[in-house]
Amino acid sequence: MSDETEQQHEERALISAVVTFSLGKKEPYHHGYARSTTVGAVLDDARKHFDAKDEPNVVWYLSAHDERQPNDKTLEQLVGHEDEIKFRLVKEVTQG
Amino acid sequence: MDIETQTALEEDEPAVAAFLKDHQGLLQRDEQDKLRYWLTMTPRSAPTEEYYVCVTWTKYPHAAPSVKFADSTGGSLTVTTAWPLIPGYRPSSFDICKPFTAEGYGIHPDWVTGPEAWPVTGNPFVWVVETLQGDLDYHYSGRSA
Numbered sequence: 032m033s034d035e036t037e038q039q040h041e042e043r044a045l046i047s048a049v050v051t052f053s054l055g056k057k058e059p060y061h062h063g064y065a066r067s068t069t070v071g072a073v074l075d076d077a078r079k080h081f082d083a084k085d086e087p088n089v090v091w092y093l094s095a096h097d098e099r100q101p102n103d104k105t106l107e108q109l110v111g112h113e114d115e116i117k118f119r120l121v122k123e124v125t126q127g
Numbered sequence: 128m129d130i131e132t133q134t135a136l137e138e139d140e141p142a143v144a145a146f147l148k149d150h151q152g153l154l155q156r157d158e159q160d161k162l163r164y165w166l167t168m169t170p171r172s173a174p175t176e177e178y179y180v181c182v183t184w185t186k187y188p189h190a191a192p193s194v195k196f197a198d199s200t201g202g203s204l205t206v207t208t209a210w211p212l213i214p215g216y217r218p219s220s221f222d223i224c225k226p227f228t229a230e231g232y233g234i235h236p237d238w239v240t241g242p243e244a245w246p247v248t249g250n251p252f253v254w255v256v257e258t259l260q261g262d263l264d265y266h267y268s269g270r271s272a
Contacts, residue, residue, distance in 0.1 A: 052249065053142075053249050053250050053251075053253040053254040053257055054246045054248050054249035054250070054251065054254050055248070055249050056248050056249065086241075086242035087241075087242055088242050088243065089242050097149055097150055098171070098264070099261075099264075099265065119257070121257055121261065122246075122254070123258070123261055124225070124226050124227070124242065124243055124258075126225065126226055126238070126242075126243050
């Protein structure tokens with residue numbers, strides 16, 4: 032396999048993740064991730080992008096396929112053979 | 128209705144409708160009161176149960192909406208069986224004591240600042256509906272008697 036082919040293979044292997052945030056001031060977060068990347072790692076990056084800080088009584092999580100996703104799940108477990116995934120960054124205020 | 132509220136609601140409403148459609152729900156705007164919306168929502172664990180939510184804005188996006196459950200779209204807001212059992216939702220008082228409703232902020236003036244403060248960035252209407260859906264999906268334990 033040539034270097035170029037290996038590079039193309041790596042690019043194909045990446046999963047394109049898009050994260051939107053309903054309360055975000057910025058555009059959606061886009062990034063290519065290795066298939067072994069965990070949801071938690073994407074959550075950390077998305078929170079940095081949207082400046083979503085730790086606060087008392089606030090839980091942050093990612094939702095995909097219309098349900099909350101555990102942080103230890105890998106992107107490959109989420110998408111199977113697909114190469115893109117759309118998340119929502121969700122701010123849950125636990126007070127009340 | 129002031130111009131800012133009208134413009135902002137018209138801008139943010141399509142994303143709310145799309146979110147609800149993705150979750151087997153429905154968004155309808157009240158024909159008489161354009162500040163009022165009727166939502167049909169379903170908990171993930173009980174797909175045959177439908178709840179009808181009345182969301183009424185005053186100044187969007189600057190103030191939290193009144194959020195109540197009704198016995199049908201356009202129906203009564205004072206029926207306890209219209210309410211889901213979720214921590215912070217109070218069927219006997221017909222209110223939600225959480226920091227995303229006008230009723231919650233009315234009970235807890237201490238929520239006006241800090242992490243519970245009402246958010247005015249992005250699309251708070253979607254956030255309110257996301258919060259309701261999250262509560263129905265992950266904190267729901269049945270219908271109120």
